[in-house]
Amino acid sequence: MPVARAEVDVKSLVDGLNFRQKVERSLELIRDAHREYGDGLVVANSLGKDSCVVWDLAKRVSPAIRGFVVTTRFKPPETVAFMRRLVERYPETRVFRNDEPIPDRLYATDPDRCCDALKVQPTRRAIEEMGVACWVTGLRCTEGRTRTDFQEVEERDAGLLKLNPILIWYEREVWQYLACYEVPVNPLYKEGYRSLGCSPCTRIANGPDERAGRWIGTSKCGGECGIHTRPLKVSGGVGAPVRL
Numbered sequence: 288m289p290v291a292r293a294e295v296d297v298k299s300l301v302d303g304l305n306f307r308q309k310v311e312r313s314l315e316l317i318r319d320a321h322r323e324y325g326d327g328l329v330v331a332n333s334l335g336k337d338s339c340v341v342w343d344l345a346k347r348v349s350p351a352i353r354g355f356v357v358t359t360r361f362k363p364p365e366t367v368a369f370m371r372r373l374v375e376r377y378p379e380t381r382v383f384r385n386d387e388p389i390p391d392r393l394y395a396t397d398p399d400r401c402c403d404a405l406k407v408q409p410t411r412r413a414i415e416e417m418g419v420a421c422w423v424t425g426l427r428c429t430e431g432r433t434r435t436d437f438q439e440v441e442e443r444d445a446g447l448l449k450l451n452p453i454l455i456w457y458e459r460e461v462w463q464y465l466a467c468y469e470v471p472v473n474p475l476y477k478e479g480y481r482s483l484g485c486s487p488c489t490r491i492a493n494g495p496d497e498r499a500g501r502w503i504g505t506s507k508c509g510g511e512c513g514i515h516t517r518p519l520k521v522s523g524g525v526g527a528p529v530r531l
């Protein structure tokens with residue numbers, strides 16, 4: 288069955304479905320998209336807890352599903368080590384990074400530009416080089432103020448489907464899945480982080496907003512790096528695949 292593109296009432300699903308129903312729905316979304324897009328379906332793995340769930344779900348649908356990771360020169364060592372273990376176990380994962388020079392402390396003076404160079408551009412490159420027709424993300428609508436306006440199936444870029452199969456999951460359900468299915472996660476969560484990014488832009492934060500620890504002290508606080516909000520089908524992206 289082709290992937291259903293009709294708009295759904297996301298909010299009613301968040302509280303209307305229980306954990307098991309959400310897992311089944313997520314698997315079905317990935318299964319339908321995989322049937323339609325085959326090898327053109329690729330998981331964008333951010334190495335965070337949500338991506339760990341999506342990656343595990345995708346592997347349950349088909350072990351052959353490929354993934355990509357966008358890393359930066361500012362990722363914490365724990366995240367880099369976690370990425371290395373992931374790629375060792377799943378060599379069908381490719382890593383993209385932009386190592387071009389950027390101004391010192393650009394993350395402090397202009398974080399949007401920094402994220403654009405180090406995250407958005409390598410994501411564009413990954414999509415182009417891997418022939419991605421459908422990318423799968425771990426985005427969730429309960430994660431913060433910037434994430435309420437998404438659908439499970441979207442086509443923000445013409446010719447590039449975006450699948451958000453765990454969009455309706457609560458943070459609790461993410462941890463429930465990781466515990467029940469014994470999925471390994473980045474050890475930084477043990478320190479108290481709830482959302483992980485680059486070292487200079489990530490702090491431990493409490494409160495209702497899960498992403499409140501991201502870009503603290505800048506206009507981007509609790510916001511987005513741009514991969515979910517900027518066009519991705521643009522030629523000329525940089526950030527060549529790297530060897531670990």
Ligand code: SF4
Pocket residue numbers: 359361393394397398399401402403405406484485486487488512
């Ligand atoms: S999260 Fe911070 S360091 Fe990383 S790319 Fe964005 S602004 Fe730069």
